[in-house]
Amino acid sequence: MDYRIDRRRRGEMNRRIGTLASIVLAASLGAAPSRAADDVTQAKDLTSVIALLGLPCGQVKSVVRLGENDNVATCENGMRYRVFINAEGRVVAQKQ
Amino acid sequence: MATPSPATAKASPPLDLKSLETRLKATERIGVFTKLALKNQVDDLLDQFRAYYGGKLKVTLTELRQRYDLLVLKVLALLQDADPPLAQAIASSREAIWGILSDRAKFASV
Numbered sequence: 001m002d003y004r005i006d007r008r009r010r011g012e013m014n015r016r017i018g019t020l021a022s023i024v025l026a027a028s029l030g031a032a033p034s035r036a037a038d039d040v041t042q043a044k045d046l047t048s049v050i051a052l053l054g055l056p057c058g059q060v061k062s063v064v065r066l067g068e069n070d071n072v073a074t075c076e077n078g079m080r081y082r083v084f085i086n087a088e089g090r091v092v093a094q095k096q
Numbered sequence: 097m098a099t100p101s102p103a104t105a106k107a108s109p110p111l112d113l114k115s116l117e118t119r120l121k122a123t124e125r126i127g128v129f130t131k132l133a134l135k136n137q138v139d140d141l142l143d144q145f146r147a148y149y150g151g152k153l154k155v156t157l158t159e160l161r162q163r164y165d166l167l168v169l170k171v172l173a174l175l176q177d178a179d180p181p182l183a184q185a186i187a188s189s190r191e192a193i194w195g196i197l198s199d200r201a202k203f204a205s206v
Contacts, residue, residue: 048126053133089132089136
């Protein structure tokens with residue numbers, strides 16, 4: 001095999017891999033902000049709800065989604081609440 | 097030369113209950129759970145007024161006023177940073193809405 005052809009092929013392959021990596025990286029950076037933004041919005045929503053229900057929390061720091069309209073919120077004071085909509089259409093926050 | 101007077105905030109015209117409901121539903125500054133929790137609490141208060149006017153709830157209008165004021169304060173605390181114009185509109189409407197709730201005939205049309 002011609003050594004020069006081998007080097008050309010390796011170079012092309014490396015460029016393609018580099019291009020593919022750039023595309024994947026750009027896609028992930030593009031996706032991350034909107035997911036992060038959704039997480040912030042949801043945390044703010046649950047912070048407001050828990051405050052409206054008169055429960056101690058401060059800011060909600062993290063949210064774990066259990067299902068449709070069903071989340072567990074972890075507060076900055078360490079409290080955890082399951083926040084969900086019950087069968088009667090009421091928002092409920094249960095201490096976990 | 098006369099110094100210009102400082103600009104004063106334009107007070108929002110009072111909202112009726114229907115307009116208030118529409119604006120609360122429409123605002124994008126509070127989330128879905130928060131809107132639903134607010135609706136729950138407003139519905140609870142309206143149920144108390146219905147029970148009061150139906151003679152089923154042994155409270156005074158003063159006690160209902162306290163509950164109403166507490167709910168308004170909660171709503172204002174929520175909206176004052178998230179949606180200041182709506183918070184201002186609600187603050188301006190506070191007495192007008194109480195005027196409807198505390199009048200049996202007006203409340204019946206709510």
